[in-house]
Amino acid sequence: MNKMLLAPALALVFAAALAVQPAQADDPVTLRVVSKDFTKSNPDDVKLVGAIEAGMAAKGHPIKIDLVDVPPGGYADKLSLMLLSGDIPDLIYFQGGDQKIVEQGLLEDWRPWLDKAPNLKQALWAHNTPRLENYPYLIYPFPVRAKVGVMRQDWLDKTGLPAPQTLEDWEALFRKIVDGDLDGNGKKDTYGITVATIPPAGATDELDEIFNQAFGVSGTWLKDASGQWIHSRVSTQERDKIAYYRKLFAEGLLDPDFITTKWDTREDKFYSGRVGVILGVVGVNLDIYQGKMRQLHPGTALVPLDPPKGPGGQGLRAVDVSRESRGFAMSAISEHKEDVVALMDFMASPEGQAIDRMGFEGEEWVKDGGAIKITDKMATWYPRFFIDQPDAWKAPVPLLSEQAEKSIALAQKYYAPDDSFVFPSDYTAKLDAAENVYRSYVWKFISGELPIDKWDDYVAEWNAKGGAEITEYARTKLNGTN
Numbered sequence: 146m147n148k149m150l151l152a153p154a155l156a157l158v159f160a161a162a163l164a165v166q167p168a169q170a171d172d173p174v175t176l177r178v179v180s181k182d183f184t185k186s187n188p189d190d191v192k193l194v195g196a197i198e199a200g201m202a203a204k205g206h207p208i209k210i211d212l213v214d215v216p217p218g219g220y221a222d223k224l225s226l227m228l229l230s231g232d233i234p235d236l237i238y239f240q241g242g243d244q245k246i247v248e249q250g251l252l253e254d255w256r257p258w259l260d261k262a263p264n265l266k267q268a269l270w271a272h273n274t275p276r277l278e279n280y281p282y283l284i285y286p287f288p289v290r291a292k293v294g295v296m297r298q299d300w301l302d303k304t305g306l307p308a309p310q311t312l313e314d315w316e317a318l319f320r321k322i323v324d325g326d327l328d329g330n331g332k333k334d335t336y337g338i339t340v341a342t343i344p345p346a347g348a349t350d351e352l353d354e355i356f357n358q359a360f361g362v363s364g365t366w367l368k369d370a371s372g373q374w375i376h377s378r379v380s381t382q383e384r385d386k387i388a389y390y391r392k393l394f395a396e397g398l399l400d401p402d403f404i405t406t407k408w409d410t411r412e413d414k415f416y417s418g419r420v421g422v423i424l425g426v427v428g429v430n431l432d433i434y435q436g437k438m439r440q441l442h443p444g445t446a447l448v449p450l451d452p453p454k455g456p457g458g459q460g461l462r463a464v465d466v467s468r469e470s471r472g473f474a475m476s477a478i479s480e481h482k483e484d485v486v487a488l489m490d491f492m493a494s495p496e497g498q499a500i501d502r503m504g505f506e507g508e509e510w511v512k513d514g515g516a517i518k519i520t521d522k523m524a525t526w527y528p529r530f531f532i533d534q535p536d537a538w539k540a541p542v543p544l545l546s547e548q549a550e551k552s553i554a555l556a557q558k559y560y561a562p563d564d565s566f567v568f569p570s571d572y573t574a575k576l577d578a579a580e581n582v583y584r585s586y587v588w589k590f591i592s593g594e595l596p597i598d599k600w601d602d603y604v605a606e607w608n609a610k611g612g613a614e615i616t617e618y619a620r621t622k623l624n625g626t627n
Contacts, residue, residue, distance in 0.1 A: 173198075173207035174484045179227075180238035180473075181220045183529045185212045189504075193529060196500045197491070204496070206487050235479040236488065239283060240471045252282040253475040253482065261483075262490035264497075268532055271560055275466040279566075285472030286493065286532045291461050291556035292354040292424040294338075294450035295431060297438065300327045300421060301448055308448065312359055312389070312455045319398035322421035330418070337393070338422040339400035341411040348404050348588050351424045352390060354452075354462045358561070360386040361457025365465075365565040366623055374623045376616060378583045379604045382457060387590050388597045395593060404588055416441050422450070427552035432545060436524075449552040452559060461556065463563035473530075492530040498538040501528045510542070517541040566622055568615070575611030582607045 183190050194210045201208055213234050215223045221241040228237070228246055237252075246252055256277060259266040268286035269277075277284065301308065304321035319337025321327075328335060340351035353362070361367075361382035369375045377383055393399040400406065400420055414420040416438055425431050427449070435447045452461050475485050491497045503510060504526040511518050519542050545553075568576060586603040589595040608616075 173202075173209050174481050175209040175211050176236060176481055176484055176488060177211045177213050177234035178236045179213040179215060179224065179234045180236075180529060181215075181240060182527075183212060183238075184214045186214065189526075190529065192505065193500065196505070197488075197497070200496050200500060201488065201491050204491065206484070206491075208484050208488060210488075233476045233478060235476050235481055235485050237474045237476065238472070239474055243283060243474060246474075247282050251477050253477045253479070254281040255284045255475065256281045258475075258482070258486045262486050262493070264493035265486075265490045265532075268493040271557070272464050272466055272562065273469075275562060276469050279466065280468030282474050283469040283472035284474075284489075285469045288428055288533055288553050289464050289556050289560060291427050291464065291560070292351065293427055293452070293461070293552050293555050294355055294422050295425040295434060295447050295552075296422045296450065297442075298446040298448045303327050308450055310451055310454055312453045315453045316393070316398065319393065319421070323398060327421070328418035335418060336400040336414075336420045337398040339406055339411055339414055339420040340403050340424060341406055341408045342404055348584060349387075349390060349591075353386075354424055356386055356389070356453065356455075357462045358458050358460035358559075359453045359455025360389070361455075362386060363458065363460075363561065364463045364563050366619055374616070374620050376579075376612065376619070378579070379607055379612065384597065384600045385456075387587060390591045391593065391597060394591050399591075404592075412437070425449075425552070427556045428549055429545060431549040431552050435546060435548065447548050449548055449555055451555060460559040460561055463561045465565050466562045467566050489530075489532075493532050495538040497530075498532065501530050501532070502544060503540065564623065566619075568618065572615060572618065575614050578610040579607050579612040579615060582610050582612075 185191060190212065194212065198208060198210060213227075213232075215227065221239070224237070224239070225242040225245065228251070233251060243252065265284070265286065270286065270288060272289045273284070273286055300322070301318075304318060304325060304327070306314070306318055306321060309315045309318045322335055322337045323333065326333065326335075338352075340349070342348050342350075357363070362377050362380070365377055366374050367377050367380050367382065369380070390399065394401065400414070406414075411420075411423055412434070415423045415434070425434055431447060431449060435445070438445050438447065452459060473489065475482060479485060492501055504523065506512065509520060509523040509526045511520060523544075543550075582603070586595065586606075590597055590599075590603075
């Protein structure tokens with residue numbers, strides 16, 4: 146169990162957040178809220194709603210929260226059916242399907258409201274601001290869902306190598322993993338790295354998370370030698386990266402089954418010692434991986450790795466800032482917009498963060514003299530509002546491991562915005578066709594079915610299947626930008 150003494154000021158904030166206060170108005174406004182995994186049937190959700198209501202009443206802005214249940218299974222589709230039927234709650238959490246609601250003018254622009262929500266405004270991360278500018282209907286203050294390389298610390302120690310920094314370092318690490326019999330089973334049956342492939346993701350999507358920047362694939366759109374914008378999929382930088390993947394594959398460093406590996410298979414290979422490095426989403430996901438690893442190998446710690454530095458630079462894959470893919474929306478026809486904003490601002494405040502991320506005394510945590518002690522129930526607690534405000538509130542005990550915190554720091558250190566944008570819907574078929582050509586050729590190049598000197602043939606087909614039209618439109622959007 147983790148322990149940390151509470152500073153007096155923090156103790157007061159924490160106590161205030163969890164103290165039940167009487168409402169300060171006879172008839173507080175009722176806000177209808179719909180969100181995934183936040184329902185009337187879950188006792189913890191109902192208890193959290195009570196704590197939020199009490200906390201806001203203590204702040205002088207009493208409200209009532211009415212959770213709107215969505216039938217289980219296929220949240221995005223069931224939510225869309227509800228909204229299109231005319232049942233539109235005040236605050237809505239989307240995980241897809243929001244575009245059609247926006248097109249009907251039913252979602253509010255968050256930007257004019259942020260000055261009335263200082264805590265929420267402060268909670269925005271670097272990628273949130275451009276996403277709001279490009280698509281102001283969803284807000285999701287949460288660290289970017291970047292992926293970093295992860296391996297066992299004890300295996301890294303056994304290799305005798307420092308944590309890798311360059312492409313050469315990474316290749317040397319893979320060789321040590323393959324040749325070093327780090328699991329001690331007397332067999333050469335471990336690969337350096339594997340990834341998961343789930344449609345519509347491409348075969349190399351996970352590898353690209355850490356290798357793109359090393360080869361100069363710094364965004365979706367790059368300038369060629371003549372200064373013209375081209376898609377990175379047909380760039381020389383992409384060709385060089387794919388040639389590197391081919392080398393890893395040919396030399397037995399990349400798991401040869403990566404093209405058909407699913408998420409659960411990838412993780413099983415990692416836990417069982419069939420692979421040394423996988424890609425993991427930063428933050429709490431690393432603690433999940435570490436917890437599962439320790440079930441098989443008690444005491445094992447994981448280490449997040451810096452992305453490799455190469456001829457094109459160093460960093461993680463550029464982050465799409467064209468819009469949020471998930472997040473909270475406010476109904477444009479709500480009669481209680483001021484109260485919705487107040488609720489979101491409260492959840493980003495120290496008091497709101499305390500109850501949303503810590504749970505309840507006697508359940509997820511207990512007081513032990515002058516300290517807070519986390520209980521086993523904390524392992525199943527999760528924040529319902531997905532707001533992470535590290536500068537405004539510090540947990541009285543660590544909620545993430547040192548490794549998970551380091552992974553988040555890596556994501557911020559190497560954050561770079563992408564130059565992608567949203568195409569008109571009539572380009573969808575062309576985008577899909579060109580991407581399908583890419584995926585087909587990439588596997589052939591990496592597996593050796595085609596030599597890399599057939600790259601020009603691939604580029605010609607990519608252009609013929611819609612890439613030329615895509616590029617022409619992109620240049621109208623990008624010309625005039627740096």
